[in-house]
Amino acid sequence: MTDNIYNEVLIDHNLHPMHLHELECATCSNSGLNPTCGDSLTLHLNISDGVISDGSFTGVGCAISQASTDIMLDLIIGRTTDEAKHLCGLFSKMISGEITEDELEELEEAGALQSISKMPARVKCALLGWNTLSKLLEESCKECSI
Secondary structure, three states: OOHHHHHHHHHHHHHOOOOEOOOOOOOEEEEEEEOOOOEEEEEEEEEEOOEEEEEEEEEEOOHHHHHHHHHHHHHHOOOEHHHHHHHHHHHHHHHOOOOOHHHHHHOHHHHHHHHHHHOHHHHHHHHHHHHHHHHHHHOHHHOOOO
C-alpha cells in the first residue's frame, strides 16, 4: 500500500472513529496500556454464541493506536471469536513484516497500516488494540461463557 492510502485510512479513522464510545451491552471488556507512550484503552465486546455482534473502545492515545483499534473493530464485528483470533495473528504478522499478499488481503482495510512495520517506535501503538483483543479473547471471555 502506498503512504498516501495509509495516511487517508489512518486520518479518517482517527478523526471519525465509529467505535470510540461506551458499549452498554458489552459482555466482555479488557484494558490495554502502552507504557512507552501512555496510550491506554478499554475494549468492549458483545459476544453471543461465539459471534462478536458489537464492539467499542474507550480511552486515549495517539492517532495510530486510536485508528488501528477502530479499524480492528470494523473488521471483527460480525465475525466469530475464532476468526477474530486469526485476524489478530495476521495483523501481528503484518506488523512484524512477515505477511504474504494473500494474508494481507484478509486484513482488508487494516492492511493499510502495513507501513507501520517500518516505524519501530510506533509498532506498539498499532498493536495496542489488537493485543488487547487477543488477551480479551483468551482470558476474559472464558468468564463470559461464550
